Amino acid sequence: MQENYTHSGGRGYLAIPGPSVIPDEVLQAMHRPSPNIYAGDLLTLTDSLIPDLKAVARTKHSVAIYIANGHGAWEAALMNTLQPGDRVLVPSSGRFAIGWAEMAEALGIEVEILDFGTEAAWDFERIAEALKADIGHQFKAVLGVHTDTSSSIRNDVAALRHLMDELQHPALLMADCIASLGCDRFEMDLWGVDVMVSACQKGLMTPAGISFVFFNDKAAAARARLPRISQYWDWSPRANPEVFYQYFGGTAPTHHLYGLRAALDLIHAEGMEQVWARHARLAQAIWTACEAWGDIEDPSKGLRFNAPSRALRSHAVTALHLPSPKASDLRAWLESNLGLTLGIGLGLAPSDSPAWHGHFRLGHMGHVNGHMIMGLLGGIETGFKALSIPHGAGALEGAAKVFSAKATDLL
Ligand SMILES: Cc1ncc(COP(=O)(O)O)c(C=O)c1O
Secondary structure (H helix, E strand, C coil): CCCCCCCCCCCEEEECCCCCCCCCHHHHHHHHCCCCCCCHHHHHHHHHHHHHHHHHCCCCEEEEEEEECCCHHHHHHHHCCCCCCCCEEEEEEEEHHHHHHHHHCCCCCCCCCEEEEHHHHHCCHHHHHHHCCCCCCCEEEEEEEEEECCEEEEECCHHCCCCCCCCCCCEEEEEECCCCCCCCCCCCCCCCCEEEEEEEECCCCCCCCCCCEEECCHHHHHHHHHCCCCCCCHHHHHCHHHHHHCCCCCCCCCHEEEEHHHHHHHHHHHHHHHHHHHHHHHHHHHHHHHHHHHHHCHHHHHCCCCCCCCHHHHHHHHHEECCCHHHHHHHHHHHHHCEEEECCCCCCCCCCCCCHHHHHEECCCCCHHHHHHHHHHHHHHHHHHHHHCCCCCHHHHHHHHHHHHHHHHHH
């Protein structure tokens, strides 16, 4: 036996914030020959996805499915509602809000970004000022990222709607739920969201490749006012089940549809409330452990949350700081020694700077349970010890208490 053998054999654990762990049920559903795309099972199956997707988004309105990643859904949402010269407001808590804003700009849309940095949620006073200053209602839409996966800040979408209503601002409210759907509570209709974009590779547990734009009647009316829209991105035929089955703009994404069917079956068998409760508890176990690890004499040498308070944190992803280059060292050590892959830091430091090596992220979205999180935390603690990274005591005990507590004792 070699002296320096590792413990990375066996099933690896990809704990990055998307793509997420794919359930065996989804993999098995996809493992089949190509079906007929013109008749038979696939058409019935596609039909069945629509109500189940809407149930996850908590909407009775429309959904369009695209063969695209989340960037495709971003573009589809913009293309169907806005035209060059329109103005939008983008409150930002991280890299993904900026990315959506940049895409809008590239389409000729005028963008006003309210940048709240990477460690803060939306500041509603500043959003109110911007909306009040918009006397002529030039803003046609407010683009908000629910959970910004780079910073792990989760924003209050319902409060944004409330504010827009209070100020009687008619802009569309458009939400990016790519990281939050199927993880954090999201209620499209109850919260008054006009357009919501998401993708299949995070809370929906399916390999990357299809994405979704949900839209209500107000958004459909905005679409109807546009003089022209690219044929591929037009959401109207896609949201019309009569023509939809054979309208993916071409060949249907056959195997993704089977995979998504299996994923939606898992979600609805568990129940949305239960899915959200599970994610909340997994997140709390992680936070409790990280708080204990960060509790050392000189906190600047140890682990620190990016999102300063629990109220600001997503239940799907946690962004952390560990002085450079320790975060990168920890990720490398865990991957090669324990078969555990953590997410890179994103958008918190330039990727060509030494500071980039001081951040990492934990993905805890989708097909994740208590024993996986205890394994993740045990792995990280092992890495801290192997690399002599300073850390406080009691992390695993704290996490174990979260899992053994009654639901009513939490938060
Ligand atoms: C919040 C958010 N928006 C948008 C995207 C872009 O999605 P995709 O990488 O599928 O294009 C991501 C991807 O991680 C995301 O987390």
